[in-house]
Amino acid sequence: MKKVLIVDDSPFSRSILTDVLEENGFEVVGEVESPSELIRTYTETDPDFVTMDIAMPEKDGFECTEMIMNHDPNAKVIMVSSMKDESVIKDAKAVKAVGFVQKPVDAEELLETIQFVFGKEEIFKELQKHYVNGFTEALENGIVKMTKTTTDIQEVDFRTQSKGVSIVCGIIGKYSGRMILDMDYETAENLSIKLYKKDVKDKVMQIVAEFSNVVCGNACSILNKKNKTFALRVAPPTIFHGEKLNISTPLIQSKTIQAQTEFGEIVLNVGFTRGDEEWT
Amino acid sequence: MDVKIINPFIEAFNNVLPQLGFAKVSKGAMTVKSSDLQGNGVMAIVGLVGDVKGNVIYSMNFDNAKGIASKMMMGMPVENFDDMAQSAISELSNMLTGNASINLSELGTTVDISTPTLIYGEGLKVKAKASKVLCVEIIADDAKLDLNIAFE
Numbered sequence: 001m002k003k004v005l006i007v008d009d010s011p012f013s014r015s016i017l018t019d020v021l022e023e024n025g026f027e028v029v030g031e032v033e034s035p036s037e038l039i040r041t042y043t044e045t046d047p048d049f050v051t052m053d054i055a056m057p058e059k060d061g062f063e064c065t066e067m068i069m070n071h072d073p074n075a076k077v078i079m080v081s082s083m084k085d086e087s088v089i090k091d092a093k094a095v096k097a098v099g100f101v102q103k104p105v106d107a108e109e110l111l112e113t114i115q116f117v118f119g120k121e122e123i124f125k126e127l128q129k130h131y132v133n134g135f136t137e138a139l140e141n142g143i144v145k146m147t148k149t150t151t152d153i154q155e156v157d158f159r160t161q162s163k164g165v166s167i168v169c170g171i172i173g174k175y176s177g178r179m180i181l182d183m184d185y186e187t188a189e190n191l192s193i194k195l196y197k198k199d200v201k202d203k204v205m206q207i208v209a210e211f212s213n214v215v216c217g218n219a220c221s222i223l224n225k226k227n228k229t230f231a232l233r234v235a236p237p238t239i240f241h242g243e244k245l246n247i248s249t250p251l252i253q254s255k256t257i258q259a260q261t262e263f264g265e266i267v268l269n270v271g272f273t274r275g276d277e278e279w280t
Numbered sequence: 281m282d283v284k285i286i287n288p289f290i291e292a293f294n295n296v297l298p299q300l301g302f303a304k305v306s307k308g309a310m311t312v313k314s315s316d317l318q319g320n321g322v323m324a325i326v327g328l329v330g331d332v333k334g335n336v337i338y339s340m341n342f343d344n345a346k347g348i349a350s351k352m353m354m355g356m357p358v359e360n361f362d363d364m365a366q367s368a369i370s371e372l373s374n375m376l377t378g379n380a381s382i383n384l385s386e387l388g389t390t391v392d393i394s395t396p397t398l399i400y401g402e403g404l405k406v407k408a409k410a411s412k413v414l415c416v417e418i419i420a421d422d423a424k425l426d427l428n429i430a431f432e
Contacts, residue, residue, distance in 0.1 A: 005290070026356070066429075096427070126402050162399075162401075163283040166399060168325055168397045168399070170325070170326060170328070170395070171327070171394050172327065172329040172394050176394045177394065178395045178397050179394050205407045206407070209407070233329045234334060235327025235328060235333065235394050236327070236333060236335060236409035236410070236430075236432055238325055238337070238407070238408050238409065239406065239411055240323070240399045240403055240405070240406050241404075241406075241407075242405050243402075243403060244401040244403060245399060245401040245404065246400050247398070247399055248366040248399070248400065249397070250366050250371075250398065251367065251395060251396065254380045265375070272395070273395050
């Protein structure tokens with residue numbers, strides 16, 4: 001049973017929300033009417049989500065949402081307010097509220113919003129669970145099938161320093177992300193000779209880019225087969241190379257795997273972001 | 281590639297940069313380059329897939345990257361291109377491309393954008409998957425950066 005904390009200064013509104021939520025199988029673990037008790041009650045009750053009124057006397061719902069988000073960045077706050085226009089929605093999104101329900105509360109609308117919030121969360125968890133395996137399988141497939149050699153792949157720590165050649169593939173879908181394949185120049189050249197089977201001359205970069213594109217595309221289709229709502233697609237690869245290259249990955253939690261091959265080491269880093277909640 | 285496609289991206293600078301505290305945003309020279317780019321400093325890359333497919337690369341030297349990051353952090357001094365500064369420039373590329381995608385959708389072109397990737401260093405060489413890359417210099421107060429658009 002999901003636990004709810006209700007933040008609203010009006011006893012009448014709190015009682016209506018409590019009724020709707022309890023009738024539909026939620027447990028109301030707390031009711032807060034002023035900001036002074038907000039964080040203490042949030043911590044004590046540890047709710048799965050919060051319903052948040054906007055117009056309140058001491059601090060408004062946006063400020064209270066900020067207090068909660070500062071305390072718990074993963075908190076899920078659904079705004080519940082009689083005002084609903086573009087500027088209010090913009091403010092709600094700015095404080096990272098995950099949904100908006102207009103007062104007077106319609107039970108169906110509230111339930112749909114809750115379902116949307118948790119459905120999205122659950123699908124993201126599913127992606128997080130599978131993506132490392134998906135990319136490992138795709139990298140292995142790529143090496144084994146395209147070069148007819150063997151490889152040993154392991155998860156490793158991320159290194160910001162590039163080995164020399166970094167291919168970036170943006171990923172788009174229900175969640176956006178990106179993959180980076182990194183290797184040194186020698187590995188890139190050896191790999192492309194094996195893939196192209198003839199003199200590669202100045203085509204090394206294009207060939208490794210195409211290899212990356214195939215690996216990333218294959219990984220996305222492996223993951224899309226797990227859950228078609230991921231709907232992952234790949235942006236064209238871009239190659240960055242140079243002796244002193246650094247890769248930075250803020251805004252994203254990523255995982256790194258490393259393949260030992262007869263051409264050298266190939267490092268793959270991939271991650272996804274939950275992205276903006278598309279609610280209106 | 282239609283040169284008009286660049287306008288939603290330039291508009292994004294006009295929409296986003298003033299919100300970050302820049303007073304004056306203007307467009308400098310526009311050039312068409314081959315798919316090979318070079319640079320010293322910072323490049324933030326965002327992929328696009330939808331009615332058009334490609335990548336946008338925002339490039340700038342370290343001084344400009346630090347200056348822009350500082351402005352984004354309310355004038356906090358930025359001595360090194362550290363984690364905070366990297367995060368600021370990534371976020372900037374995300375905001376600009378996100379805004380550009382909204383501008384594109386108003387013109388009837390729908391695209392989704394990927395998470396940005398930040399690459400930095402000396403002697404950066406880039407090969408984009410596009411026959412031509414459109415490059416526009418953007419001047420925001422005393423900072424300069426290049427907007428590179430590489431569509432398939």
